[in-house]
């Protein structure tokens with residue numbers, strides 16, 4: 001049997017964390033979970049530790065000292081995953097924006113060898129599948145995806161998506177010390193570099209729903225990092241410094 005791990009980065013997710021963990025463990029396919037918590041002041045990690053008593057084999061927790069952004073949390077999670085014997089590794093938010101039942105579709109597309117990376121995508125089939133975002137967020141995200149494709153020519157519509165499955169070979173091919181970005185740009189960078197390395201990416205339609213509990217961590221710095229970062233990343237790739 002192949003083994004799959006879902007990495008969920010958390011910062012102040014006490015309202016969501018137990019529910020999302022239980023939801024994933026109730027799915028019809030087996031997934032282990034790794035929570036990567038950046039010392040959330042609201043005690044998210046404490047809730048996870050308590051739940052580990054119920055799921056001692058399958059629920060894992062990486063406690064990090066400082067809040068360093070999503071990118072750094074995921075890299076720590078990927079490195080942890082590669083020490084284990086996981087064949088497939090997934091990224092998912094804690095806030096139910098990514099429908100957890102779709103993990104199964106993402107997993108199956110990798111198992112059936114349709115691709116090396118599967119992306120839960122908001123923007124395929126000419127639609128924008130987002131619920132409860134204001135117009136500003138929709139425009140920002142949608143035009144960001146067009147901007148990224150214009151600059152990089154990557155054949156992926158939802159490049160900022162954070163609901164992603166990787167075959168372990170993809171992660172093994174990365175030098176994480178060369179990953180530069182921490183916010184949305186981290187998601188773009190992972191897809192861009194994987195594509196440049198020759199890995200195949202498939203997009204699976206999902207409906208993305210805005211969080212109903214807890215607070216957003218979105219801020220202007222993340223946006224400007226993405227705008228300049230994409231140009232820089234493309235420029236560097238011309239010289240093969242991936």
Ligand SMILES: Nc1nc2c(ncn2[C@@H]2O[C@H](COP(=O)(O)OP(=O)(O)OP(=O)(O)O)[C@@H](O)[C@H]2O)c(=O)[nH]1
Pocket residue numbers: 008009010011012013036037038067068069070073092093094095097210211215216217218
């Ligand atoms: N470990 C860690 N997790 C983070 C950090 N920033 C965000 N997260 C988590 O990453 C996931 C995505 O963050 P969100 O705040 O939902 O970001 P978003 O989806 O862009 O924005 P909203 O859904 O509007 O809040 C959530 O599970 C967060 O708890 C961080 O610095 N460290």
Ligand SMILES: [Mg+2]
Pocket residue numbers: 093095097211
């Ligand atoms: Mg969110």
